Amino acid sequence: MGSERELVERAQAGDTGAFDVLVSFYAKRVLSIAWGIVRSASDAEELAQEAFVKAYQSIGRFRLDEPFGPWIFRITTNLALDVLKHRKRVKHEEITEREPAPRRDRADLPAITNEIARRIGGAIDELPEMQRVVAQLHLIEEFEHREIAAMTGLSEGTVRSHLSLARGKLREKLADLYGDGDD
Amino acid sequence: MTDEEFFSRVRNDAAPLRYEPDPFALARIRAGVRERILRPTVPQLLARWFRPITATLAIIALAAGIGVATIDNNDNGSMGDASVEIVMAGDSYSVGQ
Numbered sequence: 682m683g684s685e686r687e688l689v690e691r692a693q694a695g696d697t698g699a700f701d702v703l704v705s706f707y708a709k710r711v712l713s714i715a716w717g718i719v720r721s722a723s724d725a726e727e728l729a730q731e732a733f734v735k736a737y738q739s740i741g742r743f744r745l746d747e748p749f750g751p752w753i754f755r756i757t758t759n760l761a762l763d764v765l766k767h768r769k770r771v772k773h774e775e776i777t778e779r780e781p782a783p784r785r786d787r788a789d790l791p792a793i794t795n796e797i798a799r800r801i802g803g804a805i806d807e808l809p810e811m812q813r814v815v816a817q818l819h820l821i822e823e824f825e826h827r828e829i830a831a832m833t834g835l836s837e838g839t840v841r842s843h844l845s846l847a848r849g850k851l852r853e854k855l856a857d858l859y860g861d862g863d864d
Numbered sequence: 865m866t867d868e869e870f871f872s873r874v875r876n877d878a879a880p881l882r883y884e885p886d887p888f889a890l891a892r893i894r895a896g897v898r899e900r901i902l903r904p905t906v907p908q909l910l911a912r913w914f915r916p917i918t919a920t921l922a923i924i925a926l927a928a929g930i931g932v933a934t935i936d937n938n939d940n941g942s943m944g945d946a947s948v949e950i951v952m953a954g955d956s957y958s959v960g961q
Contacts, residue, residue: 697901704897708890713883726889730896737901798880805878820874821881848867851874859873860865 685749692740700740703749704733710750710822711757717817718761720806728764732757751831758818758832765810797858804854805847812847815840 685706691699711732716725736743736753743752805816818824818832826844830837852859865873904912950957 697898700901701894701898704894705890708893709885712885712889712893716883716885722885722889725883726885726893729893730900733893733897734900737897795877795880797877801874801878802881805881820871820878823875844871845867848871852870855874858877859870 686745689740689743689745689749692737693743697737700733700737703753707750707753708733711753714754714757714818714822715761717821718758718814719764724764725761728760729757732760735760751828754824754828755832759834762814762833765814769810800855800858801851804851807854808847808850811835812843812850815843816847816851819844 685703688699688703692703708729712725712729715728715732716722719725719728732753735756743749801820805813805820807813808816814833815829815835818829819826824832826837826840829835829840833840835843948959950959
């Protein structure tokens, strides 16, 4: 996108207004990716902000022949995965007499009117962490394997393997909706 | 159903799961980013503090330099002009040169 390249060029020259336009283009998607991984509205918002600030601080190193989207999505995903790691460490220290499953506060989930979607969301939530992240990015955010690999720093093979494992579990959990999954 | 078909159906059915932020979330993000990228960095902040201090010190040093030079000049001048001729027993002596 020509105008996007122009905006990035202007941002590289220190034009904060041009960067603001980029933020407004990508904020919703960035927020959605962040929320899909950290499952908390306030964390996702903070994270989205942090991702854009980080992008601005290193925009001088951004290559103009690349699209801005995948770059900001990668920064967002990395930050979100750091949040998950941090939570895991804290959880280890705190310890959990509560629920064993790492479910986030359900109040943060958007109002899901569709029962099938609710079932799918629940099944994705119950997947092991990286399978959940990869499944979320593939099924909800509709990224392809290659894009997910670039965003998460995993190899494409690992992404496929996470997805394959996730698919097996989802087929099992959602068997009543999509058949018994024996093919 | 093949794996691909399964995922494709799940994708369709999962569309409502896409996050819909509250209407002000995006505005908050933009405002937060704007505020943070316009906020001066530590070196900028230090430069902002030190620039006037440096300027003041430079002015003081300059004034002091000029002052010392003027006093020096005056001292030299008065010494030069203040040679005194003393005549004693028919001989004359000059003091202060």
